[in-house]
Amino acid sequence: MENNTDQRSIASSYFNFFKAQLHLLNFFTYALIFSFGLLIGMTLTFCVKDFSFNFQIQNFQDPSLSLNPPPHFSYSPPILLSNISKTSYDHDNQTNISIKQNCPATHNLTSNGLEELLKIPKAMHDMNEDELFWRASLAPMIHKTPFKQTPKVAFMFLTKGPVLLAPLWEKFFKGNEGLYSIYVHPSPSFNETVYNQSLVFHGRRIPSKKVKWGENSMIEAERRLLANALLDFSNQRFVLLSEHCIPLFNFFTIYTYLMKSKQTFVEANDIPGRVGRVRYNRRMCPLIQLSQWRKGAQWFQIDRYLAVRIVSDKPYFSMFKKYCHPRCISDEHYLPTLVSIKFWKRNSNRTLTWVDWSKGGAHPAKFSSKDVTIDFLERLRFGSTCEYNGKTTNVCHLFARKFGTQALDGLLTFAPKLMQFN
Numbered sequence: 001m002e003n004n005t006d007q008r009s010i011a012s013s014y015f016n017f018f019k020a021q022l023h024l025l026n027f028f029t030y031a032l033i034f035s036f037g038l039l040i041g042m043t044l045t046f047c048v049k050d051f052s053f054n055f056q057i058q059n060f061q062d063p064s065l066s067l068n069p070p071p072h073f074s075y076s077p078p079i080l081l082s083n084i085s086k087t088s089y090d091h092d093n094q095t096n097i098s099i100k101q102n103c104p105a106t107h108n109l110t111s112n113g114l115e116e117l118l119k120i121p122k123a124m125h126d127m128n129e130d131e132l133f134w135r136a137s138l139a140p141m142i143h144k145t146p147f148k149q150t151p152k153v154a155f156m157f158l159t160k161g162p163v164l165l166a167p168l169w170e171k172f173f174k175g176n177e178g179l180y181s182i183y184v185h186p187s188p189s190f191n192e193t194v195y196n197q198s199l200v201f202h203g204r205r206i207p208s209k210k211v212k213w214g215e216n217s218m219i220e221a222e223r224r225l226l227a228n229a230l231l232d233f234s235n236q237r238f239v240l241l242s243e244h245c246i247p248l249f250n251f252f253t254i255y256t257y258l259m260k261s262k263q264t265f266v267e268a269n270d271i272p273g274r275v276g277r278v279r280y281n282r283r284m285c286p287l288i289q290l291s292q293w294r295k296g297a298q299w300f301q302i303d304r305y306l307a308v309r310i311v312s313d314k315p316y317f318s319m320f321k322k323y324c325h326p327r328c329i330s331d332e333h334y335l336p337t338l339v340s341i342k343f344w345k346r347n348s349n350r351t352l353t354w355v356d357w358s359k360g361g362a363h364p365a366k367f368s369s370k371d372v373t374i375d376f377l378e379r380l381r382f383g384s385t386c387e388y389n390g391k392t393t394n395v396c397h398l399f400a401r402k403f404g405t406q407a408l409d410g411l412l413t414f415a416p417k418l419m420q421f422n
């Protein structure tokens, strides 16, 4: 009996073992069938997709370019930078991108690619702001140019309408062609044809937008001017001016002073109270701390390195757009604060534009012809001391404001001779 049950239990355990094996086998069979089905399904899906995609490509392809891939070959065409059109920004629309990329026929293979890159767009171009700022932010990693380049100073006029003191500037620029570029950002509603703007300013208007004093649109305009001036690779120094600015020296002196300077000129001061720290908004923390908040005149003189960084800045400018509203007077704080946080090492913290705040109020003193005397101009030219490339100098200002058309006669009488224009 015992033996019998033993045998039976052995048999049943064998049977159980066998059953378990069978289950496992079944499981594997099912799994195999399932994966096989999945594979077929996936293959079919891809085939159909591939087919329709290729069908679209073939449909729009130029038959003369008989580089057509075989029907089931997944094909990703190379990106041809020579023909970027607005449609290539549409990343979702594969069809359109492929069309653009498959048309290299217009590309002249013998043309000098460098020439194309260095070509200066017209002042009034058709790029939108995203395109403009992206292009302006391009900077070479190799600093020595493999071609001859005469560095230029970009004079950027942020105006309401015409450059009021154009006749004076005209005399200033005369004979220095090739050493400067001019950019004018007037109000978009300014009708140029009504004014007979002198020759150097002709055709130098850039695509502009409305600007309100003390608001972020002012910073936008400054950045827009910088971006446009950066499109010309030979612009190495950048000067922001208003229609009320005058030069205090001749072109050669100003050009040399700017080119030889090891520093940038963005005025930046830490000022307590109503016009300084009070304008700081705590919500800018931690990106900008109260101790980092700076104030300065918006009229700067900077180099290309800093100009590229300014047009490429996103975080600080977004912070200002969010938290620096009218009473904050953003144009007096954005650049001074940004430069003092990130680029303070080479900044002089002073501006080269003279101005008279001694009369108080929200706007500086404005001068007319009767104020403009030789003594007055000499005081602006040599009346203070400062540091330049580590040495003390009495040439601290190259430009001055504010002067209107009422001052033009006086200026034209004294300035060209005193400053030795030409």
Ligand SMILES: *[C@@H]1O[C@H](CO)[C@@H](O)[C@H](O)[C@H]1NC(C)=O
Binding pocket: 082, 083, 085, 100, 103, 106, 107
């Ligand atoms: C880009 O391609 C279009 C047609 O697809 C052509 O009209 C245009 O001239 C091309 N532009 C350049 C810069 O090759």
Ligand SMILES: *[C@@H]1O[C@H](CO)[C@@H](O)[C@H](O)[C@H]1NC(C)=O
Binding pocket: 092, 093, 094, 095, 096
């Ligand atoms: C691609 O462009 C065509 C024509 O404008 C449009 O009909 C289609 O919906 C677009 N496809 C995608 C994925 O956006």
Ligand SMILES: *[C@@H]1O[C@H](CO)[C@@H](O)[C@H](O)[C@H]1NC(C)=O
Binding pocket: 087, 090, 095, 096
């Ligand atoms: C995409 O291509 C189609 C066909 O060529 C064209 O009609 C359509 O305007 C293109 N879409 C865009 C956004 O350019």
Ligand SMILES: *[C@@H]1O[C@H](CO)[C@@H](O)[C@H](O)[C@H]1NC(C)=O
Binding pocket: 108, 109, 110, 111, 112
């Ligand atoms: C290609 O560019 C070179 C140099 O700019 C020019 O001489 C030549 O005529 C161009 N060829 C065509 C087909 O446009």
Ligand SMILES: *[C@@H]1O[C@H](CO)[C@@H](O)[C@H](O)[C@H]1NC(C)=O
Binding pocket: 191, 192, 193, 194
């Ligand atoms: C600008 O002024 C001229 C002359 O008065 C006029 O003919 C022209 O239409 C004006 N242009 C615009 C865009 O207002």
Ligand SMILES: *[C@@H]1O[C@H](CO)[C@@H](O)[C@H](O)[C@H]1NC(C)=O
Binding pocket: 196
């Ligand atoms: C106005 O411009 C025209 C052509 O641009 C020029 O011939 C003329 O002398 C200018 N007039 C004045 C007053 O500047």
Ligand SMILES: *[C@@H]1O[C@H](CO)[C@@H](O)[C@H](O)[C@H]1NC(C)=O
Binding pocket: 268, 340, 344, 347, 348, 349
């Ligand atoms: C300019 O200001 C920064 C930040 O406040 C400071 O670190 C730097 O020493 C100053 N540079 C000069 C030349 O005064």
